[in-house]
Amino acid sequence: MTARLLPGAPVADALLARVAGRVRVLAQVPRLALVRVGDDPASVSYVRSKDKKAREVGIDSEVHALPETTTQAELLALLARLNADPAVSGILVQLPLPAHIAEEPVLLAVDPAKDVDGFHPFNVAQMWAGHARLNPCTPAGILELLDFYGIPVAGQRAAVVGRSEIVGRPMAAMLLGRDATVTIAHSRTADLGAVTREADILVVAVGRPQFLTPDIVKPGATVIDVGINRIEVGGKGKIVGDVHPDVVQVAGGLTPVPGGVGLLTVAQLMANTVTAAELVQARG
C-alpha cells in the first residue's frame, strides 16, 4: 500500500477563507501582537511568516522584536501594555525564550482572552476539561486536517509520540476531546512499537529526523508528522520531519514535511486571533 499524501495547503486555504469571512463581520479590525526576544533564526523566520499571513487575511499585525538582553521585567511590562490596549486582540510570545527569562511567569502574564497560543494555564485547564475557546495552534490545526480529509477520530485508537507542552500534551487532550482513545508515548516509554502499532491515528512530535520507522506503524494508519528538523545533506540545508520516508509504504495517509502541519499552525493562529477578537469584543 502507498499512503495518501495529506498536504497542509488546501486545508490551510479553506481555514483562512473562513477566517477572512469572520474578520469582515467584526466591528474592529483584529490586531495580532507578535513578541520575539533575541535573534534565533528559526524564530525570526516563523514570526515573519505569521506577520505576513496575518496581513493576507485582513488582520493587523505588529512585531515586537526585543533584544536578547531584554530583562524579564521589561518583557512583563510590554505584555501588561498589550493586555491593556483595546486595539490588540491577540498576543503571541514566540518560544523558546532566552535562558535568562523564565517561561512560566511570561505565559501567566498574557491575558487569557488574548492568549492566541492557548498556553496560559487557564486555557490549558479549559482544554483538558474539554471546552477551551483558544486551543494551541499546532494540535488544533492537525484536527482541522483530519476533518478536511474525512479521517474519523471518534472511537479510533490514537497515539501521540512526544509530550511537550506545545504539541504532544495538547494534542492528546484534544484527541480525547474528540472521543479518540489516546495513548501518550515519550522518551521513557518502554516499548514504543507496542504503543504505535495499535494506533489508527499516529501523531509524531519528537524532534528527531526520520525517527518513526515503518516497522512500528499499523498498516493503513494515518500518520501526522509534526517534526521540523534542519539537516545537512551533501552540504545543503534541508528540512525533514520526524517520520521516516519509508512509512509511506505502510501508512494509509501521511502529512508531508515541509508543506504539512507547519502551514496549519500558522493558519490556526489566524483563526485563534479572530476568536480572541470576538472574545474581547463580547467582553466590551
Ligand SMILES: NC(=O)C1=CN([C@@H]2O[C@H](COP(=O)(O)OP(=O)(O)OC[C@H]3O[C@@H](n4cnc5c(N)ncnc54)[C@H](OP(=O)(O)O)[C@@H]3O)[C@@H](O)[C@H]2O)C=CC1
Ligand atoms: N510543524 C509545526 O507547526 C511545529 C513543529 N514542531 C516540531 O515538532 C518537533 C517536536 O517539538 P516539541 O514538541 O516542541 O519538542 P520537545 O523537544 O519539547 O519534545 C520532544 C518530545 O519527544 C519525546 N522524545 C524524545 N526522544 C524520544 C524517543 N526516543 N522516544 C519517544 N519519545 C521521545 C520527549 O520525551 P520526554 O518528555 O520524555 O523528554 C518529548 O516529550 C520538533 O521537530 C519541532 O521543531 C514544533 C512545534 C510546531
Ligand SMILES: Nc1nc(=O)c2c([nH]1)NC[C@@H]1CN(c3ccc(C(=O)N[C@@H](CCC(=O)O)C(=O)O)cc3)C=[N+]21
Ligand atoms: N509561542 C509559540 N507559538 C508557536 O506556534 C511556536 C513557537 N512558539 N515556537 C516554535 C514552534 C514552531 N512553529 C512552527 C510554525 C510554522 C511552521 C511552518 O510554517 N512550517 C512550514 C515551512 C517549513 C519551515 O521553514 O519550517 C512547513 O512545514 O511547510 C513550522 C513550525 C511554531 N511554533
